Amino acid sequence: MMNSRDEQTFFNQVYSAVFPVLFRVVLRIVGDQESAEEICHDTFIRFYQHSASLPDADQARYWILRVGKNLAFNLTKRRGRERNAFEKAFFEPRRPSRSADSDTLEADTLRLVREAVELLPKTLRDVIVLKEYGELSYNEIAEVLDISVGNVKVRVHRARERLAALLEEKNVHIPQ
Numbered sequence: 001m002m003n004s005r006d007e008q009t010f011f012n013q014v015y016s017a018v019f020p021v022l023f024r025v026v027l028r029i030v031g032d033q034e035s036a037e038e039i040c041h042d043t044f045i046r047f048y049q050h051s052a053s054l055p056d057a058d059q060a061r062y063w064i065l066r067v068g069k070n071l072a073f074n075l076t077k078r079r080g081r082e083r084n085a086f087e088k089a090f091f092e093p094r095r096p097s098r099s100a101d102s103d104t105l106e107a108d109t110l111r112l113v114r115e116a117v118e119l120l121p122k123t124l125r126d127v128i129v130l131k132e133y134g135e136l137s138y139n140e141i142a143e144v145l146d147i148s149v150g151n152v153k154v155r156v157h158r159a160r161e162r163l164a165a166l167l168e169e170k171n172v173h174i175p176q
Contacts, residue, residue, distance in 0.1 A: 028133030029072035
């Protein structure tokens, strides 16, 4: 059993190691810094409340990434439902802007990619977000999702294929 000083040290070590990765993953999912910071904050509050049940820093890392990812996806789903309700209420379909400004085009492309990721089945969406946005290794993703490394590789491959097809349908070209 850890004393309060050991618990605080454990929390601080895990926070320092995991926060940057968690923030990148959550930011890519939700798309804005303020929401990403709030989700990370909520995730670490939950971690602090449950840290005694996690045996080591690796398990804590995977737990934190899993919780943060789920909170971020929940927020994007809620936003989507709210946006749809708003559009239905005012009968105004969304129209993407077609400005020649490169910043606008880049933002539009990022939005289309994020929307395409959201269209993926959960099993494929989870692995591609952790791989591409979280920059986790196949082994780390396998730990976070509690699946085999082989399964992770297959899912990442399928997710990339599906994303390419979805983006091609929307006529979006992503430079390599």
